[in-house]
Amino acid sequence: MQIDDSVMTRQERISFMLRSLYSGHGYERYRMSKFEEYDLYSRNKDFLFSDGVITFTDTTGRLMALKPDVTLSIVKNRKDTPGTLQKLYYHENVYRVSAAADGFREQTQVGLECMGEVNDTCIAEVLRLAVESLRLCSAEFVLEISHLGILNAFVDAIAPDEKVKQAILDCAGQKNLHGISGICRENHLAEGAGNALIRLLSLYGTPRTVMPKIRELAEEYGAGEMAAQLGRAVAGFTGSDLENKILIDFSATGDLRYYNGVAFKGFISGIPGSVLSGGQYDKLMRKMGRKDRAIGFAVFLDMLERLTEEETDRA
Amino acid sequence: MLNIALPKGRLGEKVYAMFAKAGFECPELLEPGRKLIFDNEDLGVRYFWVKPSDVAIYVERGAADIGVAGKDILLEYRPDVYELLDLKVGKCRMAVAAPNGFRDDMNRTLRVATKFSRIARDYYTSVGRDIDIIHLNGSIEIAPILGLSDVIVDIVETGTTLKENNLSVIEEIVPISARLIANKSGFKFRTEQIERLTDGLGKEVLQA
Numbered sequence: 423m424q425i426d427d428s429v430m431t432r433q434e435r436i437s438f439m440l441r442s443l444y445s446g447h448g449y450e451r452y453r454m455s456k457f458e459e460y461d462l463y464s465r466n467k468d469f470l471f472s473d474g475v476i477t478f479t480d481t482t483g484r485l486m487a488l489k490p491d492v493t494l495s496i497v498k499n500r501k502d503t504p505g506t507l508q509k510l511y512y513h514e515n516v517y518r519v520s521a522a523a524d525g526f527r528e529q530t531q532v533g534l535e536c537m538g539e540v541n542d543t544c545i546a547e548v549l550r551l552a553v554e555s556l557r558l559c560s561a562e563f564v565l566e567i568s569h570l571g572i573l574n575a576f577v578d579a580i581a582p583d584e585k586v587k588q589a590i591l592d593c594a595g596q597k598n599l600h601g602i603s604g605i606c607r608e609n610h611l612a613e614g615a616g617n618a619l620i621r622l623l624s625l626y627g628t629p630r631t632v633m634p635k636i637r638e639l640a641e642e643y644g645a646g647e648m649a650a651q652l653g654r655a656v657a658g659f660t661g662s663d664l665e666n667k668i669l670i671d672f673s674a675t676g677d678l679r680y681y682n683g684v685a686f687k688g689f690i691s692g693i694p695g696s697v698l699s700g701g702q703y704d705k706l707m708r709k710m711g712r713k714d715r716a717i718g719f720a721v722f723l724d725m726l727e728r729l730t731e732e733e734t735d736r737a
Numbered sequence: 738m739l740n741i742a743l744p745k746g747r748l749g750e751k752v753y754a755m756f757a758k759a760g761f762e763c764p765e766l767l768e769p770g771r772k773l774i775f776d777n778e779d780l781g782v783r784y785f786w787v788k789p790s791d792v793a794i795y796v797e798r799g800a801a802d803i804g805v806a807g808k809d810i811l812l813e814y815r816p817d818v819y820e821l822l823d824l825k826v827g828k829c830r831m832a833v834a835a836p837n838g839f840r841d842d843m844n845r846t847l848r849v850a851t852k853f854s855r856i857a858r859d860y861y862t863s864v865g866r867d868i869d870i871i872h873l874n875g876s877i878e879i880a881p882i883l884g885l886s887d888v889i890v891d892i893v894e895t896g897t898t899l900k901e902n903n904l905s906v907i908e909e910i911v912p913i914s915a916r917l918i919a920n921k922s923g924f925k926f927r928t929e930q931i932e933r934l935t936d937g938l939g940k941e942v943l944q945a
Contacts, residue, residue, distance in 0.1 A: 564925040597919075598820040669925065673819070689922040694799025695817065696921070 433530065433723045437513055439558045440532045440721060444511035447551060449534050452510040454495050460487040462498055469494060469680045469706060474519040476526055488517040493718060496535055497707060502714045507538040533700070533720030540702070540715035542654045545684055548717050549655055552688060552698055553664055555721050560729060562691035566626075566671040569652040570685050570701070572636070573672050575645040576622055579615040580606065594623055595675040618643065626671040629656040636670065648683075655684050680706040686719070690729065697725040739782045739930050740923075742796060742804035744789035748827045748915060752805045753784070755824065759937025781930065793818065793918060802923035803931060808913045809892055813853045819924055821935050822917040825942050829894040831856055833908040836881050839888065850880030851890040860890070860910045878902045 427435060445451070463475050469491065476488040489495055492514050500508070511534040520527040534551065536544050549567065556563035573594065581587045586609055593601035599620045606616035622639055625632045633653050640649035652670070659668045676685045681701050688698030700719020707716050741756070743749040753766060763777040763784050774785045787795055792804040797816040809831055811820060831853065841847065843866075850871040851857045861868045871886050878898055880886040892913060893899060893906055917938060924931055 562926065566925065593820075596818070596820045597924075600823045601820065689925045691922070691926045692799070694797065694920055694922050 432729060433726055436559055436721075436726060437530070437532050437723055440555055441511065441513060443551065443554055443558065444534050447509070447547070449509040449511040452496060452512045452535075454489070454492070454499070454512070454514065456488060456515070457486045458489050458495050458498070460485040462494055463487055463490060466494055466680075466706070466709070468677055470518075474526070476517050489514075490516055490518050492516060492531060492533065492720065493535060493703070493706070494710075497537075497710050497712060497716070500537065502712050503538045504713070505539060507536060507540065507544060510535050510537070527724075530723040531720040532723060533718060535716060535718035537707075537712075537716045538714045540704075540717050542651065545651075545655045545702070545717055546658050548700070548719065549684070549686065550658065552686060552700060552719050553659075553667060555719075556667075556688045556690065556698060557664075559697065559721075559726055560690040560692075564667055564669055564689045565686055565698070566669045566674045566689070567652070567656060567684060567686040568670065568672045568674040569648055569683060570676055570678060570681050571648040571683055572622070572640050572643075572645045572652065573675065574678050574682075575640070575643045575648070576615065576619040579643055580611050580619060581609070583609075586611070590619070591675055591678070594619070595673055597623065597673045599623060615643075623672050626669055626673070628660075628665055629653070629668060629670055630660050630665065632670045652684065676701055678705075680709070684717070688719075688721075690726075693725055693728055695725060697722055738776070738778075739803070739927055739934075740801045741782060741784045742787050742792045742801035743784055744792050744805060744807075744915075745786045746789065748789070748807075749786060749805070751826055752824065752915060755826075755938055755941050756934070758941055759934055761934055761937075796918050796920050799920050799923060801920065802927055803917060803919045803934070805915050806918050808911070808916055809853060809856070811916060811918070812859075812911065813855050815855075816918075817921065819919040819921060820916050821919055821931075822938055822942065824915045824917055824938065825945060827913075827915040829892050829913045831890065831910040831913055832893045832906045833860075833888050833890055833910065834878075834893065834899050834904045835888040835907050837903050837905050839881075839907065841887075847888065848886040849888055849890055850877050850886035852877060853890055856910065857890040860908075878904060 460477050475490050478486055480486045492512055513532045515528050515530050517526055517528055536548060553565050577587050577590050589605055590602055602616055602620055625635050637649045640646050656668060659665050674685050674687045680703050682704050683702030685701035687696040690697050698719055698721045702717045704715045707714055743753055761782050763775050766775045766784050776783045790810055792806040793810050793814055793816040795801040796804040796818050847866055847868045849857050849868045850873050854870050854872050857870060877889045877891045880889055919931055
């Protein structure tokens with residue numbers, strides 16, 4: 423029987439296109455239960471997008487939760503695969519507290535995870551698939567990319583205190599440069615290191631325009647190799663038709679207790695927040711007793727609700 | 738078109754003068770009337786007046802690309818926006834005030850009346866004081882006078898209202914001023930225009 427795709431919603435069509443894109447690149451569908459033991463989330467609360475998990479007691483008396491996150495479940499339920507690279511994709515619903523809904527909301531995500539021998543080629547492929555995912559949704563999109571290792575090296579040089587460090591990272595995520603200066607002044611912190619971070623955050627643009635300056639600046643703070651890694655990850659875009667869709671922007675931050683390396687967020691013109699979010703999370707893997715490295719991203723299908731048919735068609 | 742949300746009132750007018758000086762003028766904006774949305778198609782800007790506490794919502798939800806909001810609103814509601822510039826206008830402070838001669842009895846839970854529950858909670862958590870928040874929407878100053886609360890957490894500009902009600906500042910929490918904020922997505926697609934505006938405003942702030 424032929425399926426008439428006009429009966430599908432825009433999100434349904436996009437989700438099928440994304441699944442087809444990922445499976446075409448060798449990613450296998452990963453299916454999971456809607457529930458996990460609550461303990462998994464209580465131990466990794468800070469990794470979750472929002473506070474609050476819907477819990478219930480199952481028939482055996484265990485405290486269970488409707489999953490608020492996909493990545494944690496995949497990491498928990500999968501063993502290390504030394505020397506290999508496992509490529510997975512998923513299409514799942516998660517249950518999170520939404521400020522907009524003033525309560526819990528069911529959200530649909532399509533995403534992928536690479537676990538195991540994550541090398542430069544793998545990182546570049548994941549970034550390429552993130553860009554292709556955005557391109558399937560709209561013609562007007564941007565993928566902003568940062569490197570949390572580099573950001574961490576700069577913030578470490580300013581503040582050893584975790585609380586101050588977090589306040590500086592919060593400012594970095596808001597492009598609040600005056601806030602960073604203020605924190606440095608109030609806490610009598612190294613002015614030079616503070617100014618260097620401000621310079622790093624001011625450097626946003628296409629890889630071709632900003633990477634040389636980032637390499638130079640990163641060298642000074644012992645982050646030269648990480649800058650080189652970032653350069654290798656985005657090198658494939660330079661000279662391509664996607665070059666202007668890629669922005670290096672260090673305001674794309676994440677929780678440094680879980681994430682490391684390349685981090686990225688996708689934006690579509692006309693949609694107010696990020697529609698795609700991802701990055702390397704080797705630190706989460708270590709925290710959960712895994713030796714493998716990992717990188718992945720999710721596309722938030724609910725965010726695409728406001729896209730017009732015209733925008734999707736142009737894509 | 739760059740959509741700009743300005744706070745209604747004196748602060749908004751002051752801020753608009755800064756925007757105009759930075760090359761983003763829209764003279765119709767200052768004409769008397771009930772109109773709320775103003776376009777300058779030649780410059781590609783659209784201004785609209787909104788309630789000061791709503792500016793951050795318009796920006797976060799993308800109805801406005803940029804806007805001007807007080808730091809008090811940003812600290813209280815924590816919208817997911819960029820905070821690009823401290824405009825150094827609308828300066829005041831978030832403070833704890835109490836009836837003159839007030840002494841804090843550490844054996845009792847401190848009753849705090851405020852419009853800014855999150856700021857008050859964060860402040861007292863940072864100093865390890867157990868409090869009972871009484872959320873009010875206005876006339877906060879009368880709460881301690883009527884015995885509804887022990888202290889208040891509120892914005893203090895000149896301190897005249899406090900003085901007239903026999904209250905005084907006992908702790909300053911954070912200085913407040915107007916901030917230029919931007920929608921995270923809008924910033925990516927109107928970078929050149931927003932940067933030009935931010936640079937222009939930044940120069941004015943330095944010269945002030």
